[in-house]
Every structure is written in C-alpha cells, then in structure tokens.
Amino acid sequence: MTGVNEMLRVIKIGGSAITVKKEPLKARENVIKRVGEEVKPGYPNIVLTHGTGSFGHPLVLKQNLHVEIKGLEKLVGISNVKYWVSELTQGILRSLIDSGIPAFPFYPSSFIILENDEIRDYFIEPIERFLRFGVVPVIPADGPFDRVKQMPRIASGDYLAYFLAEKLGADEVIFTMDVDGLIYQGETLEKVERSELLDIMSKIRYEGDATGGIRGKLEWVSRILDAGIRVTFINLVEQGRLRKYLKGEKVVCTRFIP
Ligand SMILES: Nc1ncnc2c1ncn2[C@@H]1O[C@H](COP(=O)(O)OP(=O)(O)OP(=O)(O)O)[C@@H](O)[C@H]1O
Numbered sequence: 001m002t003g004v005n006e007m008l009r010v011i012k013i014g015g016s017a018i019t020v021k022k023e024p025l026k027a028r029e030n031v032i033k034r035v036g037e038e039v040k041p042g043y044p045n046i047v048l049t050h051g052t053g054s055f056g057h058p059l060v061l062k063q064n065l066h067v068e069i070k071g072l073e074k075l076v077g078i079s080n081v082k083y084w085v086s087e088l089t090q091g092i093l094r095s096l097i098d099s100g101i102p103a104f105p106f107y108p109s110s111f112i113i114l115e116n117d118e119i120r121d122y123f124i125e126p127i128e129r130f131l132r133f134g135v136v137p138v139i140p141a142d143g144p145f146d147r148v149k150q151m152p153r154i155a156s157g158d159y160l161a162y163f164l165a166e167k168l169g170a171d172e173v174i175f176t177m178d179v180d181g182l183i184y185q186g187e188t189l190e191k192v193e194r195s196e197l198l199d200i201m202s203k204i205r206y207e208g209d210a211t212g213g214i215r216g217k218l219e220w221v222s223r224i225l226d227a228g229i230r231v232t233f234i235n236l237v238e239q240g241r242l243r244k245y246l247k248g249e250k251v252v253c254t255r256f257i258p
C-alpha cells in the first residue's frame with residue numbers, strides 16, 4: 001500500500017472552501033461532494049485535515065468558547081460545535097467513499113492532549129497504521145483538552161496540518177481555500193521563498209476569526225517551512241484545480257519554498 005519512499009502529502013480542506021464563512025452553518029455542498037474526485041490522484045499517499053468555516057468560528061465567537069468555558073450553557077455550546085463540525089467531516093467522508101477512496105475519521109480530542117495550546121501528548125500510531133494500510137485518515141479541527149488551562153482549546157486545521165506533516169514526515173502540505181493563493185498587494189503570488197515570508201506577514205492586512213484567519217495560517221506555513229516541508233495554497237472552489245495539481249499539471253496556486 002503506501003510505500004515509505006513515495007511522496008506523502010497532508011491536504012487541509014479549508015473551511016473557507018467547504019463553507020461560506022460569513023454565513024453561519026452554510027455549507028458549499030458542491031465543493032464537499034467533489035473532495036473525493038479532487039484528491040484522488042494523490043491516493044494512497046494523502047492525509048486529510050479540515051477546517052470548520054461557518055460551522056465552527058461563528059458559533060465559537062458568539063459564546064466566546066475560545067476564551068472561557070464555564071457553566072452548562074457553554075458545555076452545551078461546545079458539544080453543539082462538535083456536532084456541526086462532524087456534519088462537515090461526514091460530508092467529506094461520504095465524498096471520499098463515493099469516489100472509491102477508503103477513509104476513516106480520527107478526532108483530535110480523542111488522541112491529543114494540549115498544554116497551553118501546544119500539542120503535548122498524542123497517540124498517532126493508529127493514523128500511521130491506517131495510512132500505510134491504504135485507508136486515508138481524515139482529521140477535523142477540534143477542541144482537545146488542555147491540561148494546563150483545564151478546558152478544551154482549539155486545535156485548528158492549520159495547526160493539525162503542521163503537526164501531522166511533521167510527525168508523519170510529509171513532503172508537502174496543501175492548504176485549500178476559496179481564493180487562488182496568497183494575495184499580496186492585489187495579486188496572487190506564484191512563489192514565496194521562506195526568507196520573504198516574514199516580511200510579507202508583517203505587511204499583510206487581515207481580518208481575524210477564532211484561529212486568526214490568513215495571518216494565523218501564515219504562521220503555521222512558516223513553521224512547516226522551518227521543518228523543511230514545502231507548502232502550496234490552492235483554490236478548491238475552482239473545479240478540477242487540485243485534481244490537476246496532484247496529477248502534476250501546472251495550475252494557478254502559490255508555492256512556498258522551504
Ligand atoms: N492576503 C490574503 N491572501 C489570501 N487569502 C486571504 C488574504 N486575506 C484574507 N484572505 C482570506 O483568508 C482565507 C483563508 O483563511 P481562513 O482562515 O479564512 O480560511 P480557512 O483556513 O480555509 O478556513 P478555516 O479556518 O475555517 O479552516 C482565504 O480564503 C481568503 O478568503
């Protein structure tokens with residue numbers, strides 16, 4: 001099945017691609033249905049993680065769940081977020097299975113413990129074993145328990161992409177989203193060297209969400225590059241673009257070079 005010498009990719013399915021971020025609980029069903037066909041050329045050497053878009057951020061922000069969780073109402077609130085995010089996970093799994101790709105979900109709150117928002121303890125062997133057995137692991141953004149803060153805290157899909165890539169020794173991390181790549185001074189950048197990234201980050205204008213939006217993402221990109229792993233931003237709302245990229249064709253995207 002998965003050969004140790006073959007190229008491994010971690011693909012993050014962006015919340016911006018599978019939902020309409022500004023409208024709570026609005027999914028882009030057409031994009032979710034295409035996930036399987038889009039990632040198929042990368043099978044079996046792919047691990048998927050996904051963000052929550054408007055199934056997570058607005059619900060979290062409304063009750064301030066990323067800051068404080070006290071009382072029954074908020075406990076119901078975090079359970080409700082988990083419920084809705086699982087709907088996205090289910091949609092992605094359905095799409096993969098319909099495309100003939102074996103896939104299992106792994107929930108970070110079940111295999112990760114945080115300390116001050118950093119992944120401290122984890123049990124990744126099941127993911128490795130299933131991956132090598134030919135089953136694509138699908139790992140949603142989640143709220144693992146933080147043993148220092150004594151509450152669940154967010155582990156974003158971007159963080160999980162970094163974590164998985166680093167632990168599994170991936171060759172590339174692909175962040176999919178609803179734009180063509182990293183937009184800087186009005187244009188989509190084709191190529192960004194690691195040495196240029198910090199400067200771009202300091203100048204970029206951004207709007208925050210529960211995990212820092214594009215700025216938060218670039219911080220994870222920087223850490224992935226530091227680990228020597230290349231990064232690509234690709235628009236998943238554009239039909240066939242990721243599929244073509246995985247087949248080795250040239251497409252519009254932003255490539256970050258370590
Ligand atoms: N300079 C920029 N370049 C690229 N995208 C930008 C820029 N500024 C803002 N964005 C927006 O940021 C989005 C990516 O970050 P965001 O966190 O909103 O999406 P995501 O990570 O796909 O969603 P989620 O966090 O729910 O998984 C892009 O889809 C785009 O709409």
Ligand SMILES: [Mg+2]
Binds near residue numbers: 051158211213214217
């Ligand atoms: Mg994000």
